[in-house]
Amino acid sequence: MKTDEMGALPLANYTINDVAKQAGVSKATVSRYLNGHFERMSETTKARLKTVIADMHYVPNHNASALKSKRTHQIGVVVGDLANGYAPYLVKGIAAITQPLGVQILVAEGKTVAQERDVLLNLLSQNVDGIILQPRSPHAFDYQFLQDANVPVMLVDRLIAPLVFACVTSNDRQATNILAQAVLEKGYQQVLVIANPLAEASVRQERFDAWQNVGQKMNVPVTLLEVDDDEVDDLQTWLTRVHDQKAVIFAANGNLLLATLKWLQHHHITIPETVGLCGYDDWHFGGLAAPALTVVNQDLHQIGETVAKQLMTLIAGDDITICRTEIPADIHMRQSV
Amino acid sequence: MKTDEMGALPLANYTINDVAKQAGVSKATVSRYLNGHFERMSETTKARLKTVIADMHYVPNHNASALKSKRTHQIGVVVGDLANGYAPYLVKGIAAITQPLGVQILVAEGKTVAQERDVLLNLLSQNVDGIILQPRSPHAFDYQFLQDANVPVMLVDRLIAPLVFACVTSNDRQATNILAQAVLEKGYQQVLVIANPLAEASVRQERFDAWQNVGQKMNVPVTLLEVDDDEVDDLQTWLTRVHDQKAVIFAANGNLLLATLKWLQHHHITIPETVGLCGYDDWHFGGLAAPALTVVNQDLHQIGETVAKQLMTLIAGDDITICRTEIPADIHMRQSV
DNA sequence: GTGAAAGCGCTAACAC
DNA sequence: GTGTTAGCGCTTTCAC
Secondary structure, three states, X not given: OOOOOOOOXXXXXXXXXXXXXXXXXXXXXXXXXXXOOOOOOOHHHHHHHHHHHHHHOOOOXXXXXXXXXXXXXXXXXXXXXXXXXXXXXXXXXXXXXXXXXXXXXXXXXXXXXXXXXXXXXXXXXXXXXXXXXXXXXXXXXXXXXXXXXXXXXXXXXXXXXXXOOEEEEEOHHHHHHHHHHHXXXXXXXXXXXXXXXXXXXXXXXXXXHHHHHHHHHHOOOEEEEEOOOOOOOOHHHHHHHOOOOOEEEEEOOHHHHHHHHHHHHHOOOOOOOOEEEXXXXXXXXXXXXXXXXXXXXXXXXXXXXXXXXXXXXXXXXXOOOOOEEEEOOEEEOOOOO | OOOOOOOOOOOOOOOXXXXXXXXXXXXXXXXXXXXXXXXXXXXXXXHHHHHHHHHHOOOOOHHHHHHHHOOOOXXXXXXXXXXXXXXXXHHHHHHHHHHHHOOEEEEEEOOOHHHHHHHHHHHHHOOOOEEEEOOOOOEHHHHHHHHHHOOOEEEEOOOOEOOOOEEEEEOHHHHHHHHHHHHHOOOOOEEEEEEOOHHHOHHHHHHHHHHHHHHHHHOOOEEEEEOOOOOOOOHHHHHHHOOOOOEEEEEOOHHHHHHXXXXXXXXXXXXXXXXXXXXEOOOOOHHHEOOOOEEEEOOHHHHHHHHHHHHHHHHXXXXXXXXXXXXXXXXXXXXXX
């Protein structure tokens, strides 16, 4: 290995052996130093190593240490759609916990169950220490291979049945209940819930159930419109049917809320005069729309932090109970209903 | 290693040795198979390995192969703020290129130059094959260590001087020029440009320069308000000063645009009657605001794809010219001016 | 066309 | 308190 006399030297190619030689100790000692095993290391060697490592700009090779220690200090985060307003806040919440710990985040997108499986397998082969997954499928058997792989897994946003991994979501049922109650008290006679296919995710079902329950209690009919691709043209039919009643639309997620808002604006349907609009997740700009939107806002940052903390616990080898942790969502009553 | 008779077996702990033994070949042959070196492999062993690997659910250990081959198939992506509307679309664009290639993305956030340095060093120690960086600092010397590390680096969104790494941005100067021209043709007599500190990023300067040039040509004074933290209270002063003139505000990025819009709404200042508003990056909801916003919209997905492609070229060992690639932005003229 | 063997850079017993 | 040593699972010459 080259010696350097000329100042700032390449952050490069030095190995633990070079450091050991330079410091006049064995590489075991260097390794101990690097891993913070100072229990019975003399202050002198400690100090010496500190300066030598700094001088050499030595950077340990993670791959080698991971190979040996079986710890990569990397976790995988798999979301359904990276550009969905959900993902960034979630990832930021996760990063707030992991980054100070020196744990890196591998993000990947699983747009279909098959693609999700691919990226998960890929993540496993990278030996990630753990995985945070917004699952595409509600069925545990689709994730059998994850259980078999014996890697810590946390779910976020969606549940699977049976619940074989711990999960963090918001309090969907409760929050939707409160919103529904508040909205229906304004005297609406018809409700349309626009959602992606309920069967694919149990929280969707919960949000719909909440409306049904409140609707029943207050004697207001609740209609369901399941759409697959944020294409909301079908709401024309419903609008026609209820045109002489005071009606309100609930869009069950942020994308649908936006799609619906755009559709209504495009068709020059006034909100809330002709039809009321409320929904889930305005990603900080519901207040800017015309009119400002009444919404349930999930605390994504908190969800991310919580799921990351629980994953870190699992990775540390401590058990946690396999259950759903619910993070309270905020409800913003504004002018769109 | 256990043999399995009972169907789906743990995706686990099999090594290349196990596969070799099971297939009755040497691990060298298995390795060749895994890496697609079929040049002179008999069809029979090829077929045999295929089935054995599938049967065993063997998954190669990336850390081991990375240690030996010096290729991790991971790239680092460092952005200033993960929750900024910029990041998700960019990352998605990058993922569109890398995911099919089996290249994983390590995302990290660099909120300050110091933190950015930390995460970059961390990334280097993970032996990422390359780095995409939205640089916090405009000075190349802050990234000397990256050059020394001899790792492929691509910049995105912002330049550094001298330009020692290739970079992908939008056509800031040109797009802003077109917008400015179109806006001023509406007869505005005063312009306020709200931006984060210009000195920190040359594209900010470009956007301001564009306004200055157009303003000069059309004889309209252009004022600059530099704010540090999306706190736009100071625009009160300017508004008072120009209250009897037809005035327009240009917010130089999406966050500032939102902050400004919120501030104006909060102070019940009508747009565009009292003051016009336009800006950069509405992240798909500028059309929903009241009134719909006139903006320059960067093609973030395209930027992400482009920067990822160029990085892949660099990683493949091919040279690219160190220059700035500009992706045309869209200009949306709407009702806010 | 395939195998043997030498490491990649690190960790963790186990010595002393 | 520190050194010796045996691998972790893979890739890649170099033989044959």
